[in-house]
Amino acid sequence: MTAPGTEAEPAPTGRAGEILLEADGVSKVFPGVRALNDVSFTLRTGEVHALVGENGAGKSTLMKILSGLYQHDGGEIRLRGERIVLPTPLSAQQMGISVIHQEFFLMNHLTVAQNIFIGREPKTMGFLNDDAALNRQAEELLDRLGVNIDPRARVSTLTVAAQQMVEIAKALSFNSSVLIMDEPTAALTETEVETLFRIIGNFLSPTTAVVYISHRMEEIRKLSTQVTVLRDGEFVATKPASELTIPDIIQLMVGRKIASDIRPEPRASTEPILEVKHLSTAPLLKDVSFTLEKGEILGFAGLMGAGRTETARALIGADPMTDGEVIVGGKPVKITHPADAVAEGIGYLSEDRKRYGLILNQDVTANTVLASIPAFTKGGILQDGKMKQVAQKWVEVLRTRTPSVNQRIRNLSGGNQQKVVLAKWLERDCDVLIFDEPTRGIDVGAKQEIYDLLDKLTDEGKSIIMISSEMEEVLRMSDRIAVMCNGRITGFLDNSEATQEKIMELATQFSVIEDNTSEVQS
């Protein structure tokens, strides 16, 4: 099956518009989740093909299948009309399919040139590395891309943007015809984005093509020639970018108008439970001030790298703050270690549950009681029975799906892992809960459950800071929204006045007028 809107006759070899890479009816099932269902995608030479969709739409899965990281369960993949199998990322690379991941796979202590040619170093006398040739070849590649990077520089000394260029140069060195980029601009500044676009232009030729995965609509409109939209693992449409407006794309992505009528009733509360004043950290955060009222959800919106997670981490003492004041329940407190924050009743649920939230090789019980161990010891001895009872209680209250409380955390799904982290803080009786991307990596059904839980928690008097990159989530859950950009809070929006456009406007307000930064309080 060919995607609609791409039915042109294949052009002769070496001409733009020829079919290069096809995914035909590709499906992928993970235990319990159908990540991709009969998805087709056609990439033609000479084009920048944007792949868009909400989180969990299946973009990453498709990309991982095309790059040999995952194996598809159904359908087939063709390269220049020939069916191919990609058992490993290396095989994809050898066939000319390169991926620029969000995290780079570079060896920080090696030089740019060494990284580009790792495993393929030019040799003299058959075994000695020929550094001169190595650097020369790297320089040629970088020149072809039109970037000004010293091939002898250590990768660790480069900016994120420059490291990305090194990855692209590496792809070019494999003579890749397909370059797949996953959110390449997420960590770049505006000028760096422009450089990236120029370099993508330099990469494109009548025999190559780029797959561009992004959430940033403006970029997609500016850069891409074709747009394919996925939703909940299904193919929605492929259309020329010129025929689509941004609202059109959003409409296709969400499949429904972003409803404003499902917003919560504004909660009338004027009892501040947590005040943060002039919080700063080196090097990112500058003068972040906000107040959290009892029983509200304060949403934190912003682009990636705006400083929302950093704010949370500094607030709970996980990272040092260079300046700032924290007031809990009216009295100033000093927080220099997460233990201090927990003692004040502040619990943090990280976006990266596996790294910062869970002890993966321990069971549900151990994870539930982790923050409350002293309450479960009698004469120095842990009360196993009591711990299990409590874990069981939270499993029932939060409706965590697990065969038993003895189940190891690693065997639970993302949504249920999230509930166990939540149980940990509820057992510790935290009144302020900071949810960092509460539904990241959680499938659509479980999301709704998490939303219901957040609502229920605030009804019970808990106060929530919710950091989220999903616009819909922020709009739907928050009583008030703080928007951050570049380490500052650029504005607060009340639930009644907030729109996607207003948030976006504040989130991209890179240059802030100095005098209104610190005093923005709702």
Place this chain on the structure above:
Amino acid sequence: MTAMQDTAVTGRARRGIPDRYKAFIQQGMVVLVLIVLVIFFTAMKPNFASWGNISSLLLASVVTGVQALGLSFVIATGGIDLTPGLGMAVTSVFGAVLIAQQGGFGLPMWVGILGCLAAGALLGLINGLLVAYVKMQPMIATLAMMMVCWGGALVLADGRTVSLRSIEGYDQIAVGQLIPQVPNGVLILIVLAVIAGVVMNKTAVGRYALAIGSNEEATRISGINTNRWKVLAYVICGLFTGISGVLMSSRLSAAQPTLGQGYEMYAIAAAVIGGTSLRGGRASIFGAVIGAVTIQTIFNGLTVMGVQDQWQKVVLGAVVLLAVYVDIMRRGGKEE
């Protein structure tokens, strides 16, 4: 939302066997290997199974067993401690100098014992502070401290063996027999193993040590002062090193400043054979004791068979490799 999703969340363990039984199975394997070795040596040389030989074999396991117990706490946190071997030398010499009649201060015996334990705890404290607060790599910090112990023992003893023969009853600590035919050292090891087992599995100390070894950052974010608990793990290890110092000098009725080199390797090997993962997050107290006995069984059995000392070490190395390989297979060749 659909039926699919419900199967998603039942979260069955991989490969059928529930995780908590896997641990039992592995412990069973360790014991099985030991039994097979005993049967093998007995078949080759029936003398091996005489009670006299078995009890001397067990007594010889005590020092490594005690050190492996303490080391289990450090390894549980994901660290390593190389000081048990020469730490034993320096603590035993320190204790001996306090009580020895010649070349010592001639203080009462209990002062020497407490001094030896205190020196061990201090050594552990220094190791712990270097690792947790100065943020040195455990391998390097304890390697350096091992050298300090090495030299320290020689300095304290002035390069000679400190004799404790004239101290009445000192040898009884390890070789006396409160229960007929069972050396006290073996009893002490069993009692210490029970205590260590309780501390590891039934108290906050073990709970936090294992949590830190599995995921230090998540433990810290949960409001636990991970540095403090890490230091405690090293102090426990040092304390057990001190206990091994008392047991060793009691067994020999002397403190030798040069004895202890390589013992840290036996302690690590004992823990590994017993199923403790050097990646941290998993420790077996029972396994550490069985591991120590297994090592002595190999040495003793091969000696009885007339195999040269050099070859015994090669065999031990092979057994450690095998133990690590079995551990990797158990996890299906995946990172834990």
